[in-house]
Amino acid sequence: MKNITIAIPKGRLEKDIISYFRSRGFDISFAGRELVFSDTRNGVDFILVKNADLPIYVANGIAGLGVCGEDVLLETNYQVYKLFKFPFGGTKMCIAGIKGTVLDESECKPVRIATKFPGFTRNYFHSRGIPVEIIKLSGSIELAPILGLTHFIVDLVQTGKTLKENNLEIIDILKEINVYLISNPAYYKLNYRGVDALITRLSGDN
Amino acid sequence: MGKSKDYQDIVNYRAGSMDKFLQIPRGTESFSLEEAFVHRKINEALSELFYKWGYLPIETPMFDFYDIYRSMLDPAIEEKIYKLIDRDGDLLMLRSDITLFMAKQMGLSLSKEDLPVRVCYSDAILRYQSRESISHNEFFQVGCELIGRDGIRGDLEIILLLLEAFMEIGVLDIKLHIGSRALFDSVLSEVLDRDGGGGRSRLLGSVISREWENLNREMENLGVDSSARESMLEVFSFIGSGKELSRIKGRIGRAKEQIDYLEEIYSMLETLGYGDVVRIDLSEVGLQPYYTGLSFSVYTEGVDSAVAAGGRYNELLKSFGFDSPAVGFSILLRKLEAKIGKKNGFLPSKEIVRIDDSDFITSYRRAKELRKEGKIVVL
Numbered sequence A: 001m002k003n004i005t006i007a008i009p010k011g012r013l014e015k016d017i018i019s020y021f022r023s024r025g026f027d028i029s030f031a032g033r034e035l036v037f038s039d040t041r042n043g044v045d046f047i048l049v050k051n052a053d054l055p056i057y058v059a060n061g062i063a064g065l066g067v068c069g070e071d072v073l074l075e076t077n078y079q080v081y082k083l084f085k086f087p088f089g090g091t092k093m094c095i096a097g098i099k100g101t102v103l104d105e106s107e108c109k110p111v112r113i114a115t116k117f118p119g120f121t122r123n124y125f126h127s128r129g130i131p132v133e134i135i136k137l138s139g140s141i142e143l144a145p146i147l148g149l150t151h152f153i154v155d156l157v158q159t160g161k162t163l164k165e166n167n168l169e170i171i172d173i174l175k176e177i178n179v180y181l182i183s184n185p186a187y188y189k190l191n192y193r194g195v196d197a198l199i200t201r202l203s204g205d206n
Numbered sequence B: 001m002g003k004s005k006d007y008q009d010i011v012n013y014r015a016g017s018m019d020k021f022l023q024i025p026r027g028t029e030s031f032s033l034e035e036a037f038v039h040r041k042i043n044e045a046l047s048e049l050f051y052k053w054g055y056l057p058i059e060t061p062m063f064d065f066y067d068i069y070r071s072m073l074d075p076a077i078e079e080k081i082y083k084l085i086d087r088d089g090d091l092l093m094l095r096s097d098i099t100l101f102m103a104k105q106m107g108l109s110l111s112k113e114d115l116p117v118r119v120c121y122s123d124a125i126l127r128y129q130s131r132e133s134i135s136h137n138e139f140f141q142v143g144c145e146l147i148g149r150d151g152i153r154g155d156l157e158i159i160l161l162l163l164e165a166f167m168e169i170g171v172l173d174i175k176l177h178i179g180s181r182a183l184f185d186s187v188l189s190e191v192l193d194r195d196g197g198g199g200r201s202r203l204l205g206s207v208i209s210r211e212w213e214n215l216n217r218e219m220e221n222l223g224v225d226s227s228a229r230e231s232m233l234e235v236f237s238f239i240g241s242g243k244e245l246s247r248i249k250g251r252i253g254r255a256k257e258q259i260d261y262l263e264e265i266y267s268m269l270e271t272l273g274y275g276d277v278v279r280i281d282l283s284e285v286g287l288q289p290y291y292t293g294l295s296f297s298v299y300t301e302g303v304d305s306a307v308a309a310g311g312r313y314n315e316l317l318k319s320f321g322f323d324s325p326a327v328g329f330s331i332l333l334r335k336l337e338a339k340i341g342k343k344n345g346f347l348p349s350k351e352i353v354r355i356d357d358s359d360f361i362t363s364y365r366r367a368k369e370l371r372k373e374g375k376i377v378v379l
Helices: A014-023 A051-059 A070-074 A118-126 A143-147 A161-165 A185-190 A192-203 B005-013 B015-022 B033-052 B066-072 B098-109 B151-168 B181-195 B199-208 B212-221 B226-236 B243-249 B253-274 B333-340 B360-372
Strands: A004-009 A036-039 A044-049 A065-069 A081-085 A091-098 A111-115 A132-136 A152-157 A168-177 A179-183 B063-065 B083-085 B091-094 B117-124 B140-147 B174-180 B278-281 B294-300 B308-312 B326-332 B352-354 B376-378
Touching: A004 A014, A004 A051, A004 A192, A044 A051, A051 A065, A051 A070, A051 A179, A065 A070, A070 A091, A070 A168, A070 A179, A081 A185, A081 A192, A091 A143, A111 A118, A118 A132, A118 A152, A118 A168, A143 A152, A152 A168, A161 A168, A179 A185, A179 A192, A185 A192, A185 B174, A185 B294, B005 B015, B033 B117, B033 B140, B033 B151, B033 B333, B063 B066, B066 B091, B066 B098, B098 B117, B098 B140, B098 B326, B140 B151, B140 B333, B151 B174, B151 B253, B151 B294, B151 B308, B151 B326, B174 B181, B174 B253, B181 B199, B181 B226, B181 B253, B181 B294, B181 B308, B199 B212, B212 B226, B243 B253, B253 B278, B294 B326, B326 B333, B360 B376
Parallel strands: A004 A044, A004 A065, A111 A132, A111 A152, B174 B278, B352 B376
Antiparallel strands: A036 A044, A065 A179, A081 A179, A091 A152, A091 A168, B063 B091, B083 B091, B117 B140, B140 B326, B174 B294, B294 B308, B308 B326
16 A cells, blocks of 8 residues: 655644654654654655645645644535544634623624634624624734724634733634544545544544 | 727727626626537547437436425535526526436436436536636536446446546546545534434534544534544545455444445446546535435546536435435546646648639539538638
């Protein structure tokens, strides 16, 4: 069988993913600025890609499989299978505002929200019949309520420390966000035996 | 870059609408010369095959009234449809799935004495494509429909014709995944009755996209107990050979008949030498709402999603006034063409005779003679 290619995202999850794969007997280490690593013993090639680009590599079949936070999938239209949930990297998509701010859903005016996740936010509120006006920011979302751009933000919250330090609080948890092993539909269907064996190995106890 | 001055003039002239000049609207495509030649040749080869099986062509309209089809469209499919308003103010939809338009046409024109009827088609379709989906290529459907033949003979005919179609165009590294909407319906009938409608397409969506966590949660919301949920998840996630089906056979009593049927289909196909090509895959429940029985998809290495799909739809024609069972498939041909390429002999011949004698009359006469012998001659 051909080597399986697995895309790993740079950044937040990189270290956890690498140590998880190692604990399951895979050989994986990217020296220096290397972006490709072959685990010849297990027949797996690992490639290191930018977090937000990962679904593109998987959906187009450049990488058969990928490890991907659900937050990244939310803003793409790619159809991928979520094959296995990793037991780490979980976080929450939350709506937050300055302490004491109330989200009044009965008000007819659209709720103004700043976020990095405009697609998810729009769908979430519209499917509940709440009109929203969305301002897309690319970072430092917490600034929006502090500086008066919007009353609310929708963002990933891991510990809540950043919110607290900026006098913000969680109003509601919108979605649990997990880390998954993903593939495009055709890749899984064609190689399901090999992929299932890999999943068994990943899900097994140490 | 080797663009001429004339081209630069056009660019300057078009400066105000450069975006539109350099692109075409999303959801459509244009291609020419060798690529178009290959496309036509493949198309011709497939048509010839279909004719040999007794199928006759059907031409469907490019657009039709949207209202007629509205209730038959899955939300995920509806999103991709282009709609327009005609001069009388009626809402129209552009052809996005030939089966639907074919069903209306056939429903209106067929009578019982005509059955069974075998039709084939090959035509462009239009579906919205997001900017990112560079490899979707859902532009062209080639397919067959067998109307008026229920049961295993009809199902096998369509599956075997589909498999032969892939052999014909030299795409041999395929896997045909066969599942069943009927199985989905019988397993979930009680749950769906309780739900009253809305949950059906959500459950279907979860099974097709193998979202087991979602499926589990939705069934829990519909009051299915945990041991029944576990059995259902085990059944729908099954992929394997006909023999491996015995592993899940006893799991759900209501599914037995459908599983027996799939076993029978598999064993027939195995006898005919397709054992390595065919897999039973119970998550293949069919995306289109109109399926009622068998449903299947074809996958091939190097293409991101199914390149062909089909199934049985015994209720669809009834919506158009003619009650008859039917089964069919369609191949998304443009997804495959890059893969077919040179190796299968669909490329234009490189052996071209050039005649440019000083006397044009003589040149023309010589060329005519040579063309009679089957040569390609350019003047």
